Amino acid sequence: MEQTGKAFLRSSRHAALLALCYFAAVMIPNCILFFTEPYSIWSKAALLTLPAGGYLLWSVAFRRSGIAVWLSFPVIFFCALQIVLLYLFGNSVAATDMFINIVTTNPGEATELLSNIYPSVILVCVIYLPLLWTATVHVRRKVDFSPRFRRRTAVVGGVLALVGAGLLIPAYQTKRHVLRNEIFPVNVAYNVVLCAREYVKIENYDRTSAGFRYHARRTAKADKREIYVYVIGEASRAANWELYGYDRPTNPRLKALGDEIVVFRNMLTQSNTTHKSVPMILSSVRTNEHDELFRRKGLPALFNEAGFRTWFLSNQSPQGAMIDKLARDADSLIYMGHPRYDMQLLDTMKRIVEADTENDLLFILHCYGSHFSYHQRYPREFAYFQPDNDVAIARQHRPMLVNAYDNSIRYTDYFLAQTIDYLRSLKGTSSALLYCADHGEDLIDDHRERFLHASPTTTAYQLYVASLAWFSESYRERFPEKVAAAEANATAPATTHALFHTMADMASIRGRFLTTKVSLVSPDFDRTAPRRYLNDHNEAVPYRKTGLRPEDMEVFRRYGIELN
Numbered sequence: 103m104e105q106t107g108k109a110f111l112r113s114s115r116h117a118a119l120l121a122l123c124y125f126a127a128v129m130i131p132n133c134i135l136f137f138t139e140p141y142s143i144w145s146k147a148a149l150l151t152l153p154a155g156g157y158l159l160w161s162v163a164f165r166r167s168g169i170a171v172w173l174s175f176p177v178i179f180f181c182a183l184q185i186v187l188l189y190l191f192g193n194s195v196a197a198t199d200m201f202i203n204i205v206t207t208n209p210g211e212a213t214e215l216l217s218n219i220y221p222s223v224i225l226v227c228v229i230y231l232p233l234l235w236t237a238t239v240h241v242r243r244k245v246d247f248s249p250r251f252r253r254r255t256a257v258v259g260g261v262l263a264l265v266g267a268g269l270l271i272p273a274y275q276t277k278r279h280v281l282r283n284e285i286f287p288v289n290v291a292y293n294v295v296l297c298a299r300e301y302v303k304i305e306n307y308d309r310t311s312a313g314f315r316y317h318a319r320r321t322a323k324a325d326k327r328e329i330y331v332y333v334i335g336e337a338s339r340a341a342n343w344e345l346y347g348y349d350r351p352t353n354p355r356l357k358a359l360g361d362e363i364v365v366f367r368n369m370l371t372q373s374n375t376t377h378k379s380v381p382m383i384l385s386s387v388r389t390n391e392h393d394e395l396f397r398r399k400g401l402p403a404l405f406n407e408a409g410f411r412t413w414f415l416s417n418q419s420p421q422g423a424m425i426d427k428l429a430r431d432a433d434s435l436i437y438m439g440h441p442r443y444d445m446q447l448l449d450t451m452k453r454i455v456e457a458d459t460e461n462d463l464l465f466i467l468h469c470y471g472s473h474f475s476y477h478q479r480y481p482r483e484f485a486y487f488q489p490d491n492d493v494a495i496a497r498q499h500r501p502m503l504v505n506a507y508d509n510s511i512r513y514t515d516y517f518l519a520q521t522i523d524y525l526r527s528l529k530g531t532s533s534a535l536l537y538c539a540d541h542g543e544d545l546i547d548d549h550r551e552r553f554l555h556a557s558p559t560t561t562a563y564q565l566y567v568a569s570l571a572w573f574s575e576s577y578r579e580r581f582p583e584k585v586a587a588a589e590a591n592a593t594a595p596a597t598t599h600a601l602f603h604t605m606a607d608m609a610s611i612r613g614r615f616l617t618t619k620v621s622l623v624s625p626d627f628d629r630t631a632p633r634r635y636l637n638d639h640n641e642a643v644p645y646r647k648t649g650l651r652p653e654d655m656e657v658f659r660r661y662g663i664e665l666n
Contacts, residue, residue: 114248117167120236121247121255124171125157127229131184132286138193144273145284152266152285158259162252168240171233178234180290182226189222190495192550194558194649196290197638199375201297202423219495296639303396307427310396316386316613318407323610324532324580328462329455330410331521331535332401332605334380335514336418336471337555339542340369340568342504342511346661350487352511355519356570362522364588366569366622368595368663370645371541373636374564375556379540380468381424382636383598386615389634390642398615400428401602402466408611411461413454415447416468425468432466443481444469444517452524464609467521471514472543474554476506480513487512495553500546507545522572532576534608538569538601548653558638559649562657565635567598571622584608584623591622595664597633632666 132153136146164170171178183196239245273280282292303310340346344353345365356363372389373379382389384400402412414432429435438446447467455463470479477490487505495503518537525533542564544552555564571588578585584607600620606613607621618624620631634642645665658665 114246114251117240117245117247118251120167120171120233120240121161121251123233123236124161125154127233128157128174128177128181129154130229131181131188134185134188135193135195135286138188139195139284141284142273142276144269144276145280148266148269148273148280149285150266151262151269153287155259155261155263155266158255159263160259162247162255162259165246165252166241167245167247168237171237172241175234177287178230180287182230184286184290185226185229186219186222189225190219190554191552191557191559195286196293197558198293198296198300198640199373199378199556199638200558201294202300202375202377221494293638300640303393304422304424304427307396307424311399314397314399314403316399316404316407316615318404318611318613318616320408321610321612322581324576326530326532326576327460328410328609329465329525329528329531329533330405330463330605330609331451331465331467331525331533332601333467333518333521333535333537334383334469335537335539335568336376336469336473337541337543338472338511338514338539338568339563340367340566340661341542341563341657342508342545343568345570346568350508352508353515354512356515359519359522359572362572364571364585364592366538366571366591366596367593367661369538369567369569369600370565370597370633370635370663371539371567372598372634374541374560376540377421377423377425378636379598381428383538383540383601384425384428384466386602388642389597389599389636392636392640392642395424399431401605402428402432402464404606404611404613404616405464405609406431406433407613408609409462410464410609411458412464412466413451414466414468415450417442417444417447417470418468429466429468442470443479444471444514445520448517448521448524451521455528469514469517471539472507472510474543476503476510479510484513484516485509495546497546497551504545507543518570525572525574528574531574532580533574534577535572536569536601536605536608537571538598539567540598541565542567550651550653560635560645560654562650562654565645565648566657566661566663569601571604581610581623583625587621587625587627588623590625591627593662594622594627594629595633595666596620596622596627600627 132149136149161170187196270280281288283289342348344351344357371379372382381395385395387394405412412432414429414435417438420426451465477492487508489502490506490509491502493499493502541555543555544561544563546553547563552561573585600622603620604622606616607618607623618626619628635645635648637643
């Protein structure tokens, strides 16, 4: 019996079985995408027939079984990644941003995520590892296909490929770039190329931005030393903030400040990914001029030119992304160590202020905020909502996931309130603080069961972010018109593009590429300007074209947000 099994393993029949198993395994993503994606019927038909023909032709391209399987390892990797993505988000192809996230996410964050999506990881291992192992055995034992099987498979593959190519013709009548955008794995390969191009631009930033200047000048100063604090939050959606009407007490300390703070109630992020949103927050570039990001300096450089001493304090690890490039323009850059509770940002800022009593200061505090895993973002004494156990991502665990997320919001509330208290306590200073999250978060909110952020298609919960400002008493006395404008603009339709210009205007800085038309502390703020989102291919598109569904439009309607 053992000899018979070994003989079968070396036979042409087993080679044919491997080819068919390979075909079935790599077609899994296409079959799922056929049902999940809002493509035209022609695109869906091409999504199945064109790759099916290509895979069949490739599976018998070599006389020896197993070679084609290993040479197509990149495709197998894409298939595995796509299955994990579909498990996590429910739809969409592996996007450019996903690949950039892979190369820029620190190991700790990756481990946290993988430990909570292990069912999908196990699934792809079960599907693809035996396939690769069998292919290895075939290569080593020189197992060949029968000529008859190769011919028949090639004929079937050729017919399917031709049919699929023909289906692209009517598909292109309904949408441009069907092949690169809707046919897996061509679309994923195209996204990898875009990722590589983006990464090269990031690596060349020092060269392409060399010599750039804003020619910044200050048009007004306070009588006292000025300190400005720019707090960049992480994954903090407005829907879970008590200040925005949430029915749980997630903002007790900020709420107690009353009119001391101005809550911006109509703020949308330009991107649902940290690696893209934060650089745009730190930059003067508009959403529709993304390539300018690599030719201009950011907020630290602007304040340096205006005579400030600048500090960039980050509670996140260096990622090799544009965030790091812009952060290095600060006079001083500090990455915090473990444990990564955000209060250490304030502790470090206090030491710096006490040591430097002469300079006007800008602090940029990059928080860890509400980044998954949520229960690790706050000390145990802040576990107000319980149980908040570390659990796998699943609908039945949603109450615990939301409890942990809300606890992280309460900790952000504490951190911001403590930072404001400290700035208020400083005598002889005029100070202001601006806070905004880089993007929001999905928390299995509806039947779609969407979770986390950075998905290729957006949701209202990922787009609608928390943002607020605070001004010291001395700042209010010196710049009452700026405070009044902020209060008037509390409900103005804005995107995170406004933050750079708001910070500059807070400090009365003028220069090239600066405008008060998008400053939330200016009466010139343009409420009629269209709001745009930076999509996966770095194109500025209306928010309605980012994959929003009726469920999302209902969320926006509930918060009084109109999309143009």
